[in-house]
Amino acid sequence: MASDGEEYYSGGEDYYTDDDVDSNIDDDGGENWQPESDDDEEIGADKKAVGAVDRYRILTEDEVRARQDADTAKVGELFAIPVGVAAVLLHHYKWSLDELQDKLFSSSSAAAATGVSLDVDPAVSVNAHPLVCGICFEEHAAGEMRSTGCNSHFYCLTCWRGYAHFAILDGARCLSLRCPDTSCSAAVVRELLDDVITDADDKSRYDNFLLRSYIEEGTKFKWYPGRGCSLAVEFIGGGGGDKHNDYNQDDVECTHGHAFCFRCGEEAHRPATCETVVAWAEKNAENSETARWVLANAKHCPKCRLPIEKNQGCMHMTCRPPCLHEFCWLCLGSWVEHKDPNFDSCNVYEQAKANGEATDDKLRTCTSTSGGQRTGRQGREH
Structure with a gap:
């Protein structure tokens, strides 16, 4: 018979004691069995969150501008061209270095389609002798007129300044500014604008348009949509799968607590898909x-x-x-x-x-x- 405090449970030919049940040790001498806990779920969620952070990088405006300058300098060095010409090329190809290189190496006319030439240096020409401005029709001495990449149409500094000012007031289209001559498609490069623009507001507006273009027209960066938030997020990738799946349904959050979906730009909506939100x-x-x-x-x-x-x-x-x-x-x-x-x-x-x-x-x-x-x-x- 069982002693006091000890019970037997009949189960066919086998019997077990309370001590056996409480020990949680299997017959083969295996490890103790432990029930699943919420801690395991929390660890899994933490790993998932870390993986999401690793796929993205939060950047300030200064960091974004530094990245933009680095990309522009890289293209300038690669093709031995002025940075202003490199910026025009990058802007045309949505700031994609891979696409730009593919196009320029595969076609000799690809650069001309953007309004620049890879063979022109410097990007801005100065008149070597007196010329008549094609806008104000006044004669100006040598060194007082400028021409962009075409090296054919020269205008005085005052007319260039007014031309650039009203283009910048017109908005982001100033990034695609062309020679004032209607028959010429030569792009107006940054070196020329820096030379003729004296108004600080015009320079600031142009810089902002250029920075916004880098974020909004590219595919790797997006602004955080929170009110008053000036941070951007860079998509790094990882996690396997094709590009579409990499971007698919990724909620990101900045240091200010603004969260949104990188793929569709709407408020964070995990686990709902972007299609469901639409x-x-x-x-x-x-x-x-x-x-x-x-x-x-x-x-x-x-x-x-x-x-x-x-x-x-x-x-x-x-x-x-x-x-x-x-x-x-x-x-x-x-x-x-x-x-x-x-x-x-x-x-x-x-x-x-x-x-x-x-x-x-x-x-x-x-x-x-x-x-x-x-x-x-x-x-x-x-």
Whole structure:
């Protein structure tokens, strides 16, 4: 028999004691079995988060600008061209070094299509003798005029300055600025702009357009969309799979706590896919159209606040059960206190409208501000 404090559990020919059960040791002398804990899940989540961080790098504006300058200098050294010409080439090919090299090495005319030449150095020409400016038609002494890569059309510094100023005011298209001569497609390079622009605001705006182009037109960088956030994120890759899968559904967060999806640019939405988010947005847009229709074609019952559509009958309205509130459709006042015996007009509304104190739009807007209920009902007209 079992001794005190010890029980046996019958299971066929085998029997086990409480000590055996509590030991959690298998018959083969294996390791102790331990139930799964939340710690394992937390470790897995931490590893996943670290993997996501490794795929991205957070950059400040200064770091982005340094990266842009490095890419431009690299292209300049590779093809032995001025950095201004290199910047034009990179901008044309969406700041992709790989695509730029493929195009330039495979086609001798690829550079010309961008408005620059790989054989022109320096990028800016200065007149060696007096010339007449093609814009102001005044003669200028040697050294007082400039020409961009075409080396054919010379303009004075004042005209170049005005030309650049209005181009920069026009927006980011100044990055694709061409020679003022309408028959010439030579690109205006950075060296020329630095030479002629004296206004600090113009220089700052141009620099900002160039920096934004590097982020917004490329594929490896994106701005964080948070209000007032000037940080950018660089996609590094990793994690296997093709490029599409690398970008697919990756939520990233900056040091300011702004999170978004790198692939679609919307707010962070893991585990929902980008396609699901798009479908949801389209569904919400449809609901918005419905809400606008209600505002335009319905009013709220002054008592229960549910929307009512009036499609026929007089101005004496009675809300559906259980409300049963009676009111005037025009002035929304209680019908009990209504003074006009004519069911097709309203003295209160007409008088207010005549005095400019109320309009149908104002009444509708005012009565449409109740919260949240989207189930409509028709009132009963008398």
